[in-house]
Amino acid sequence: MDAIPEGCADISPSTLLICEQCDTVHRRRSLARGEVAQCARCGAVLERHHGMRIDTLLALVLAALVVFVQATLWPIVTLGLNGQQVAATLWDVIRMMWLDHSQVVAVIAAGTLYVFPLAKILSLGWLLLYARSGRRAPGFRRLMVAMHHLGPWTMSEVFVLGALVSIVKAHLYFDVIPNPGIYFYAALMFLITLFAGVDLARLWDETREDEA
Amino acid sequence: MSTLPRAAELGLIGCHVCGQVCRFAGGDGDGLACPRCGSALHRRKPASYARTWALLIAAFLMYIPANVLPIMRTASLGDVDDNTILSGVVELWVKGSPSLAVIVFCASIVVPMLKFLALGTLLVSCRRGSGWARRQRAQLYRLVELIGYWSMLDVFVVALLTALVRFGLFSLVEPLPGVVFFGLTVVLTMFASMCFDPRLIWDGQDDSDD
Numbered sequence: 001m002d003a004i005p006e007g008c009a010d011i012s013p014s015t016l017l018i019c020e021q022c023d024t025v026h027r028r029r030s031l032a033r034g035e036v037a038q039c040a041r042c043g044a045v046l047e048r049h050h051g052m053r054i055d056t057l058l059a060l061v062l063a064a065l066v067v068f069v070q071a072t073l074w075p076i077v078t079l080g081l082n083g084q085q086v087a088a089t090l091w092d093v094i095r096m097m098w099l100d101h102s103q104v105v106a107v108i109a110a111g112t113l114y115v116f117p118l119a120k121i122l123s124l125g126w127l128l129l130y131a132r133s134g135r136r137a138p139g140f141r142r143l144m145v146a147m148h149h150l151g152p153w154t155m156s157e158v159f160v161l162g163a164l165v166s167i168v169k170a171h172l173y174f175d176v177i178p179n180p181g182i183y184f185y186a187a188l189m190f191l192i193t194l195f196a197g198v199d200l201a202r203l204w205d206e207t208r209e210d211e212a
Numbered sequence: 213m214s215t216l217p218r219a220a221e222l223g224l225i226g227c228h229v230c231g232q233v234c235r236f237a238g239g240d241g242d243g244l245a246c247p248r249c250g251s252a253l254h255r256r257k258p259a260s261y262a263r264t265w266a267l268l269i270a271a272f273l274m275y276i277p278a279n280v281l282p283i284m285r286t287a288s289l290g291d292v293d294d295n296t297i298l299s300g301v302v303e304l305w306v307k308g309s310p311s312l313a314v315i316v317f318c319a320s321i322v323v324p325m326l327k328f329l330a331l332g333t334l335l336v337s338c339r340r341g342s343g344w345a346r347r348q349r350a351q352l353y354r355l356v357e358l359i360g361y362w363s364m365l366d367v368f369v370v371a372l373l374t375a376l377v378r379f380g381l382f383s384l385v386e387p388l389p390g391v392v393f394f395g396l397t398v399v400l401t402m403f404a405s406m407c408f409d410p411r412l413i414w415d416g417q418d419d420s421d422d
């Protein structure tokens with residue numbers, strides 16, 4: 001990405017990009033497929049080529065929603081001890097933590113595993129549904145701002161790794177069998193990582209406020 | 213003016229939330245809202261030093277009991293075993309799988325320590341307006357942002373194990389207070405790194421180094 005030459009006062013703000021990390025002003029230029037624009041001063045990523053079309057993104061989000069529902073419906077593990085078998089879904093697990101006097105952990109888990117990912121998937125789907133035709137969904141501004149703040153608090157991938165460690169540890173004491181729920185979570189983690197790499201700021205440029 | 217102008221030099225201000233470039237000549241932009249997304253405009257994140265320091269110190273205070281106190285009790289065949297974060301890693305190494313032990317060790321010990329050191333270094337060096345290794349420090353901040361939340365791993369492990377086991381009424385695994393302190397450490401360090409403004413790395417004296 002080029003730096004702004006000296007003495008160019010007449011450039012309009014829409015052709016400029018300001019690096020989020022160091023405040024350096026760059027001139028925007030169109031990117032080739034797969035190209036990434038980096039800040040000349042600090043090396044941060046300024047902009048990526050939009051590899052995915054809005055329709056593709058929407059399909060991904062819908063897939064993520066389906067997988068999320070599956071992940072919550074299926075038990076994540078089955079425990080066996082002395083011939084008894086218990087299967088638990090994630091929701092059972094969180095409810096148990098709440099009843100078991102670890103409310104703080106229960107709230108953290110429920111927020112990062114349920115509320116935030118679901119909120120992210122739903123609002124992304126809603127925004128993209130309208131963005132397909134270049135429009136801004138009702139509540140566009142508020143949702144975009146909320147998603148910006150929600151970003152760091154979705155931790156499905158950490159949870160999947162945590163589940164793996166738990167299964168290995170629990171194996172020391174009793175039989176543990178991973179159930180489909182955990183595989184759905186793994187798939188969800190993959191999908192979420194896919195669209196975490198998508199620069200959502202593009203929606204600001206690619207949509208217009210409704211005339212009405 | 214340098215060849216890489218900063219927003220303030222051109223009379224511009226970038227929205228921290230949506231990236232909108234706004235024309236704005238003087239001052240800090242306090243009290244102004246972004247015309248596109250409505251968020252408050254700032255040149256720098258407000259009270260970045262004070263907030264980051266406060267959260268970092270609070271996180272560090274939580275980190276001490278998180279490591280000293282046991283995080284989980286396991287009981288099997290009459291043996292009661294209280295594990296701290298570190299002894300849990302050792303147990304995993306000895307009895308289970310060394311590769312997972314390394315992962316847990318990195319997530320629970322290395323990453324939080326790295327965060328304390330990195331943010332502390334950034335705060336001190338930026339306050340002094342130091343021009344030392346600016347690009348590397350910017351990369352360090354991005355690394356902290358990228359890996360910080362993986363520390364949550366041990367909290368999930370304890371939570372999952374206890375809840376799962378409780379479910380079968382076996383009552384073999386119990387969470388102990390250490391894990392709550394550890395969870396708070398992770399959340400506080402995440403807030404601390406969000407409050408730090410990486411733009412401060414490049415403020416101060418003119419950067420003639422590159």
Ligand SMILES: [Zn+2]
Pocket residue numbers: 019020021022023024039040041042043044
């Ligand atoms: Zn930059």
Ligand SMILES: [Zn+2]
Pocket residue numbers: 227228229230231232246247248249250251
């Ligand atoms: Zn904005």
